[in-house]
Amino acid sequence: MNFLRQQFPLLIALVTGLVMIAQYYIAGEYSRDLGGKAADAYIIIQGIVIYLGIFSLLHSHIGKVTRLEAGWGYSIFMFLGIVLMLVAGFWSGGRLDEGTPYKWLYDNTIVPLSATLFSILAFFIASAAFRAFRARSVDATLLLTAAVIIMFCRVPWGEYLAGLISEEGGPAATRAIARWILEVPNVAATRGIILGVALGIVATSMKIIFGIERGYLGED
């Protein structure tokens, strides 16, 4: 029993991990079939995980409403959203074609809401630009300078104005600085980060396969 609880999961991780690594180095039809089936299995499990997520969200909001916790009233609007969407979706048979109730509700709720939620950040950037983005050190000064150059040179009117100011080379000369920032220091630094991140991913994955990292199993 203890084996099934403790060691067996680690064995599963070890075997699946090693098989998937080996699959990469093996060519041919059988390897392809195995890789495809394994990925399909993962996809099917992930589909069920989606329902688990929905289930736990409903669980917590139902708890909020039944216990009348602070803000329980807002949870009602969440349920309203779910019910409306379910009715519209199943009524339309899941078809997102123009003119179905499903598409209508999608177009008039999900699209504006999700787009608007992220657009308010534009305002916060504006406010932070005035109140918080300070050249408080050499590093921050360099950062802000690069940012201002990029902001200026990546919009058409900025390029146009730069062309008016600079005498020789026109917009090309000014744009060259922005291009250079993007193509040289930016590439070097992000490449350094990518290499570091790659090592991190490989290390974490190895630790999972060899059972050293087992935090994902949760507590007993």
Added chain:
Amino acid sequence: MNYHARRSIALSCARLSARQLARSALLCALTWGVLLGQPALADEAKAPVELTQPTGVSAGDFPYDDGSVIAVYWDRMPYDAVEGVEYRIERAATADGPFTEVMRVPAGKHFMKDVALPFWAWSKNPDRHLVQVPTPTRPAEADVPAPAADPAAADDEAAPQEEEGKPDVGTTYYFRVQPVYGEQSGPASEVVSAAARSNWLALPRLNNFVCVVVFGGILLAYLEYAKRRELFLRKIPGLVAVDEAIGRATEMGRPVLYMTGRLDMDNISTIAATIILGEVAKKTARFEVDLKVPHSYSVTMAVCREITRNAYLEAGRPDIYRDDINYYITEEQFSYAAAVNGQMLREKPGAVFYMGYYYAESLLMAEAGATTGAIQIAGTDSESQLPFFVTTCDYTLIGEELFAASAYLSRRPELVGTLRGQDLGKLIIMIGLLVGTAIVTLAPLGGYSTDWLYDILRSS
């Protein structure tokens, strides 16, 4: 793997042949036309070429694939130097034919050296032609009924995707090669045969495999080593700033605010943030400063309560520990940020810490913190938020520094060992970059090729 190579050859062949024809015609027109003033002479460039029978023709399965390609080889011929000559590759199901054209490639191209496979897996012969002929799929396309407009009609035929559309491995096909030059065509080569088969080992990926083994070995060795003895880690400057920030908050008699990020406990950034929280809590306990930790996940909150309690115990001040140091706000991103902002404006904390992973809400909180004049220290591996933290905070732990800080503080062997293992990996990369650059810069001066180096670094 070599699919792209194969495809690009196929693509370029079509493009090149057209371009070459055009170019040769243009050249003729220019040279002859301009020099002699007789544009009609363009035809003379098409002087007959002696098209002999291609020699050394052979066919075989193309290695390292699932049988989707059969390779046809033959020798470099004298007329490979003539622009406009083409090879016609024909295939048949039996040795006697009928043969049908499956490919047409320009002469002087498509040698074994042009295949994008590394030197340990492929002989780069410059004098042997190679053409990769796609294997027909099974069953032959003609036998498949045209797809029904009504999808339901095909329903009863179970599982068509099992066998259909896969390369027809095992069946022997017959090939011959024939040179052509405009209207003129030379004698066809002798007929050769081959069957495609599904291969096993992907030898071109050997370099990748060596990386896995080497790095895996290094990592496991360091993890084992770290269990036995203490490994050195350098000081993290950001942690020195922690002392300063808490000291400032103490002087001013203001609380310390600590955020663990916007992801749940299963994320490594959050774990690192909770480890650093333990260190911060020890200091606030010692200095008797108010510590406040707003949360958006109850699991993280429970873990942090445990960590904070232990820290206060360790600092010898269990008497001032309260459970409400850690409190829950909400999971909703912007509501969380708004609540934290309100708190900052009201309580004007002396020091604010942002550790762990953040999304767009970081900007709202860091702005509020900056305007209240708090010392702000951030630590995140969230790339998109780092620029905002750098410009609004007094100190920022960038990316891996966050994990290094948690390893430095906790001294857990698995964290320290991983960090040291990755360091050795980085060292190897750095040396590789410097030596590699030296080689590719200097080797051509001595006339040496550097293709082998790029073969070693080939990604697929």
Added chain:
Amino acid sequence: MNDPALTIFGAWLSVGLMLAVYSFLYDDNPFFKIAEHFYIGVSVGYLIVLSFYEYLIKKFWEPLQGGHLWVLIPAVMGLLIFTRYFTKLRWLSRWTFAAVMGWTAGVAIPRTISQFLLAQVDATVKPIFTVQSTPTGTDVDFFINNLLILIGVVAVLVHFFFSVEHRGPIRVTARVGVLYLMVAFGAAFGSTTMARMSLLYGRAYALKEYSSAEYFYATPILLAGIIVGLVLWRQIERRILPTRRMS
């Protein structure tokens, strides 16, 4: 559903929701919270419907009926996750998590090495100068950017190197790495601003469209409505719930 009345109603609904979200700019308030919760709700509802038809029917049920019994194995493994809700059986969910994590790790290792390590190192290893003999002598071409990129990559790696103390030349190199990072962050900063402004423009465009007579002036009318609503909410909050904001 192509009824003009529905189109106009749809416009009012979207404008109402958009303005409710924008009311957050004034302060966190009930309109915003309603919109936020409603958004979670419709997204979840949408996901349920989409995954029912696209995933459950097409990827699981039909293959199962077509005789692909193997899909039952991952399905059962997936269902094991639900044992998380039962204290005594929750260890069963570990099997699924182990398989999922093992698969993810095994798939990630060689592919990460291929694309994030080998390909990126390959792109950095480039000649710094080339020498070519021409009829008039020798031509030396310097590729200064190749050198700058090499220095940057190495310096950034040195900065994230934790096995030696940052002293002497290592300190200088690490410092150079930080400067490179700062320029890169500056580029990211500028680009993020651009992204956010694009989103704002997108919304402003939609609000402008909806303010026309065609949609019965949805934007101006609802804007006035939201402002009145916010004022009322402030009044109610001040009088009836004076202590709430202090808690």
Added chain:
Amino acid sequence: MPAISQDPLLIRRLIFLLLAVIVVGTLLLPLGTPPMVVNQESQDFYDAVAALKPGDPILISFDFDPASKPELEPAARALLRQAFRRRLRVVTLGLWQTGIGLAAEAIEAEAEIARSRFPQEGENAYPQYGKDYVFLGWQPGQFALIVRLTEGIQGAFPREFRGAETERLPIWNGSNGEKVRTLGDFPLVVTISAGNPGIDEWIRYGRGKEDFPIATAVTAVTSPGRMPFYKSGQIIGLLAGMRGAAEYEYLLNRSEDPEKFGVTPPPLVAALQGMNALSASHFLIIGLVVVSNIMYFTSQRRGRR
């Protein structure tokens, strides 16, 4: 600090108002489209599609949701327009569930426009669903779906979005008898990518197994971070945010040719017309940063005296 920052909420709301006025103002003023300069990576993106021959397959993945609609939808539309006008075989899918509605709409709208280019009926009509273009829909699994596609496309989506059996669609068969079976068989894969899963996953899990050219349209946020992949050739074309989309629209509109591509539809302007507002709002941000830092330094200097 000067008195202006005494009431933090007031100054903040004033800035909000200023930004709103500037964006709405540039939107209402009839300014026209600004002069465009085309960056190399956008030109490469255009060229990558233009290099394909009629009948070549192209895979387009819609990996975004309505939150990045203004940045990525114009690029997606323009890409579909270019693919259809070159008479390619267009295979589409989506990795982000909330983007599926946008994707379905864009594909149908552009297919309709393409039909109006060449008024042909019956056999020769282009594009026909299932033969010239298909929307495979969505499956869970995120990056795992890309892994699945490298091992076989038809098995990943047993049925396409409208319910027909994917395996039996004629779209997979090329004119020379070659069949599209995995990602490696596409001469071009394009992802319209807003984040994870997106371009990084296509590179790592797709290109990491099968070698194929990728081009991408990304949000401006993620664009600088993708430059190393562009410079290394792992990405062969890159559209950065709304600006990149505007450059692409400009290239497409300019290259419309009734002789080659049939009846010219109304030009694409979705991203181009946003360039004025984008420029103006950027100038505002730059101004705010500069002014506030000057104030910061003068106040610090005063403090030191």
